[in-house]
Amino acid sequence: MTLDRAGAGATPSRTAQLQSTLRRAILDGALAPGQRINLDDLRRVHDVSLSPLREALSRLVAENLVQFRDRRGFFVAPISAAHLAETTRLRSDQEALALSHAIAAGDLDWESGVLAALHRLRRAPDDGLSEDDMAFHAALAAGAGMPMLQDICSRLVNLHLRYVRVLAYPGNRRDAFAEHRAIAEAAIARDAELAPTLLKRHIERTGADLAAMLPAAEPPR
Amino acid sequence: MTLDRAGAGATPSRTAQLQSTLRRAILDGALAPGQRINLDDLRRVHDVSLSPLREALSRLVAENLVQFRDRRGFFVAPISAAHLAETTRLRSDQEALALSHAIAAGDLDWESGVLAALHRLRRAPDDGLSEDDMAFHAALAAGAGMPMLQDICSRLVNLHLRYVRVLAYPGNRRDAFAEHRAIAEAAIARDAELAPTLLKRHIERTGADLAAMLPAAEPPR
DNA sequence: ATCTTGAAAATCATCGATTATGGTGAAACC
DNA sequence: GGTTTCACCATAATCGATGATTTTCAAGAT
Missing domain, CATH: 1.10.10.10 (Winged helix-like DNA-binding domain superfamily/Winged helix DNA-binding domain)
Known part of the structure; x- marks a missing residue:
């Protein structure tokens, strides 16, 4: 961003x-x-x-x-079901894209960055979408060496983060850490099929959870 | 944008x-x-x-x-080979993404918009990347119903447009119209495989042409 | 010769005040 | 009674001036 x-x-x-x-x-x-x-x-x-x-x-x-x-x-900026849907879909597509590029082009620094971010996540409270969570996603995207794409991903994460905060999304109902670990492992194993797929699923799950919570707090305007 | x-x-x-x-x-x-x-x-x-x-x-x-x-x-913003490369890759990915979504979700308005834009392109001088050219690409992306993605695509086209102008890219060496027509036809035929592929190829070709011209005018800083 | 140092100059950042515009409600008109 | 018009008010947009920081450049030291 x-x-x-x-x-x-x-x-x-x-x-x-x-x-x-x-x-x-x-x-x-x-x-x-x-x-x-x-x-x-x-x-x-x-x-x-x-x-x-x-x-x-x-x-x-x-x-x-x-x-x-x-x-x-x-x-x-208003929130809405339509906006959340686009955010989810875009974020899923963009982060998967960045991860694909990172798997193809990422160097050792990238791998260490991902592992370091994952480690921090291990004991994080993970209340929905923490700073550490965001950092992990940023670390994944960093390996692509595409600053504009990183910016796009950052912004999209922020948009999701707002829904998480505004809707008071309790992320700990999921085993988010397990998901993150699986993604990180697939990424470092350079599995260009599995890693982006897992990442997309992870993001779409978050998006679906948020969408389910949205109607209750549908915007006043 | x-x-x-x-x-x-x-x-x-x-x-x-x-x-x-x-x-x-x-x-x-x-x-x-x-x-x-x-x-x-x-x-x-x-x-x-x-x-x-x-x-x-x-x-x-x-x-x-x-x-x-x-x-x-x-x-x-400076120009550089690296920046051009990222712009090309991103634009290719993003427009293909938008087109895929449009093929899945586009309505009749979208189809007409694409055909109308194509028609205007038929007799355009097409000096590299004209207004009409940009409008065509915008029309393709419009069907996805994803305003943020459209914005992203718009900006990327603009970035390419700057290279075209600054490098005085003479686009008429290619039969750009044929490429555009093929893309439009595949899009409207809802060919989710062919259309994005053609579009990517089209954009990457432009990017490659620009990259070939860049060293001659490499930025002073 | 090259590297500091320290004003002076250039230029960015911010302010408080002024002007222009859009929204709103009351009066005038059908 | 309902609609239109117009004046007023809240607020956005812009200005010219002031304050703060960076840059420049030359003189002196190493």
């Missing part, structure tokens, strides 16, 4: 800070899906002026977390 | 105008790949203030036409 820049120790610009803060707020549902974003209010809340606020929001538009309509302002 | 908003007759905001203008400038190479973007200069040239300029550039970052580095400013 459009990563949070911030050269090491340097102070990140307010715009960059805002981008992170607002992203988190949207992913957590603190800014509710579909909600109109009042620039003046938000400006006061975060104690910044309009310029960095608008710019941060513009960046979030690129992540599909915010919508913009010319001269009408910004809105938190 | 992040489409140019402009509600029908309403005057588009300066930001939206700038976004179009600058996109064209970058695609045409008027703003050279890799070049640093001096905000103050650009502000004067276009006779606007910094706010809409920065916002327009931020939007172009989302289209991968501009890069941004915190506190260092904006740069025209």
Whole structure:
């Protein structure tokens, strides 16, 4: 995804800070899906002026977390069954694609990265879709050496993450770790058939679970 | 892609105008790949203030036409063999994906749209990658009913378009129309094997041609 | 000669204020 | 009673100016 820049120790610009803060707020549902974003209010809340606020929001538009309509302002991207369905399908396709490329092109660093991420996942609480979970998926996609594709995957994971948070998805009902391990093993075994298939199944299962929870919390608008 | 908003007759905001203008400038190479973007200069040239300029550039970052580095400013996205390779591969994968989905889900409107776009292409000069050419590819992807995927495809076409313009690719050496027609026919025949394969081949051929021309004009930085 | 150092200059980032636009509700009209 | 018009208000868009950081470049040291 459009990563949070911030050269090491340097102070990140307010715009960059805002981008992170607002992203988190949207992913957590603190800014509710579909909600109109009042620039003046938000400006006061975060104690910044309009310029960095608008710019941060513009960046979030690129992540599909915010919508913009010319001269009408910004809105938190709505959620819906259709949007969730597209997100799931796309994420499944894209991550599988990235994994295929990674299996073909990944080097030793990639393999170690995957194993390291898997290890961290072992004792993670795994409440639906944790940071570690996201890191694992990112590690899988990293081997392809295709930065644009990685960005796409990142953003899609974030979109799913929002559904997980907003719907309070309790991922621990599944043995997610077993799924992750199987994927990692197939990936490192360079099984170009099995690994992407498992990954797709894993993602689609999450998507199906989320879809099942969605009607209960169907968006107000 | 992040489409140019402009509600029908309403005057588009300066930001939206700038976004179009600058996109064209970058695609045409008027703003050279890799070049640093001096905000103050650009502000004067276009006779606007910094706010809409920065916002327009931020939007172009989302289209991968501009890069941004915190506190260092904006740069025209560089071109390179590696970047072209990824663009080609991604575009090929993504458009094939979209076409597969369209073949599965496309309705009558989609079919007519494809045929209409093809017809327009028949007598187009087709200098490499014309507007009509882009419209044809957009029409193919439209049937999938997946707006995010369409966006992705749009952006990738634009990235290719820049190489075409910057390298002055003379597309008419190929019988592009024949390729397009074959793709359209296979798509409408709902041939889920043939159509995506032809499309991929078509795109990869363009990518290969561009790659062959690239070394001659290798970027200065 | 090359590597620091430290202003000065350039340029990015941010602000507060102003202007333009879209939405809304009350009055006027059918 | 229902619809249209218009003025007002909330808010988005833009501006010009100010503050902060990076870059540049030249002088001095090694």
